[in-house]
Amino acid sequence: MLRTQVCEKLEIGVESDYFGLRVCPASGPSRWLNLRNPLDPHRIPGRRLDLRVKFWVPPHLLINEPTRHQFYLHAKLDLIEGRLVVADQEVARKIIAYIAQAETGDCDVDVPPTHIYEECDKIGPQGEKPEDHMEKIIDNHCEIAGMRASQAEYRLLKEISKLESFGEELFFCKPVTQTNNAHNLYSHLLYHAQQVEEPTREDVDIDGSGTVGCLATGQSGAGCGCRLSTSVGVGPHGIVVYRPACNGDQDIGVEKQSIMYTAIHRAQPLRRNFQLTYLTGEGHEATLHVKMATSGQAGAVYRAVTERHAFYCCETVRSDVTEQFIRDLKGTIASIFNDATTLGRRYVFDIRRTCREVHDGARRAAHAAGREPRPRRRSSSGTEHMSRARSRSLSGGGGAAAAARSRAACAWTALWTRCSCRAGTSSAALTAPLDASVVPCAAAR
DSSP, X not given: OHHHHHHHHTTOGGXXXXXXXXXOOSSSOOEEOOTTSOXXXXXXXXXXXXXXXXXXXXXXGOOXXXXXXXXXXXXXXXXXXXXXXXXXXXXXXXXXXXXXXXXXXXXXXXXXXXXXXHHTTTXXXXXXXXXXXXXXXXXXXXXXXXXXXXXXXXXXXXXXXXXXXXXOEEEEXXXXXXXXXXXXXXXXXXXXXXXXXXXXXXXXXXXXXXXXXXXXXXSSSSSOOOEEEOEEEXXXXXXXXXXXXXXXXOOOOEEEEEEEGGGEEEEEXXXXXXXXXXXXXXXXXXXXXXXXXXXXXXXXXXXXXXXXXXXXXXXXXXXXXXXXXXXXXXXHHHHHHOTTOOTTEEESOOOOOXXXXXXXXXXXHHHXXXXXXXXXXXXXXHHHHHHHHHHHHHHTOHHHHXXXXXXXXXXXXXXXXXXXXXXXXXXXXXXXXXXXXXXXXXXXX
16 A cells, blocks of 8 residues: 555554545645545646645554654644644744754754744734744743753644644635635634634535635734635534634624534535534434535545544444445446446545554554553653652552553543444444445545
8 A cells, every 4th residue: 555655664654544645736625545546646736645644643642753753744834834723822932942942952042043933933823923922932942951852742742732623624615725724714713712602503504605704904903804715624523614704894703513423413425515414402403514616525525524433433443434435437337247346446435443443553563562652751740740650559459550551551542532433323324325426436536
């Protein structure tokens, strides 16, 4: 497999399921390559594929140091290019200091790495910066003197894992432009944070063909200067529908509707529409229709919802996800005579293992290689706390120590406790039977 070969070169093969290959054309939205299907070089603009993190997890779930380093590189890129927005200025300064420490080492007060600070200028709230902004970044950088590069990378990943948009992939109903992008959307949310509410709507039909927003003349006066279309964010715990409802006359922010995976009954693409059936907070069944720009985008949202639900929420990937496929014309004709033929078969979903399975597999591989992962030491106080806990467990006998180790090994699941399989919703609920006349081939690319 192409992804496996690339990850083996980078020494991240045992945790390659976190990554994917992304096609980034010069115009139009980028898309994830389905690596279970034959690779068609003619459908790859410029013959270039980008290795990117597809499934984001907190850094304490990553076993190998090279994997954490790749997560750091991709997180830094998302921060600088505005796909990941930091709301708090103090947190942004810490992140910039961690990047500088990882890239240049300890700070020299006489000659600080200002080129790194300027490169990271887009991290944090935009607009006019305070006069002491640069001085505080230098102070933060000096405070972490002596920190290893790997520790700085870990701290950065820990900070971004607390962000609300961490691990969320955005799909815009209108093409992405300089004004209609992730950075402007999250900045818009921050600008109108006091007015954002969770609407309770049922049977919603959303046409995302138009763009609305604040005054298009910039951040002077009322408005944040953005022009946004409706977008769908698919994250680790569910989906979020962002509806910009702002104009130059009246600022009313962005309507934001969150739907957890446990509430979803059925999802499917219908030409250009993405349709979702779910339960409201009152227990009523409702339907959400979002009209995307193309049928391929609708299929991409459907694929993202199903794959992320399976990865983050389920114990294992069910066969009705792994075996779901469509056929091209040649395969359809061949299937008339032999229904079991694999000719022209293209799989819809590119997922084989869940988050739990990837983590367990990486731990087994590390144990077999004789390097059982150990908890990372955060600080001296954390080390003292661990020493006291170890002393208590030893004094409590071998059985207590074994139980403590067992609890520690399973504690990683607490952050992603959204398992709809246990809540009565199986992954099959998200996988509507596909028909070649309904589901676009773009969903299986």
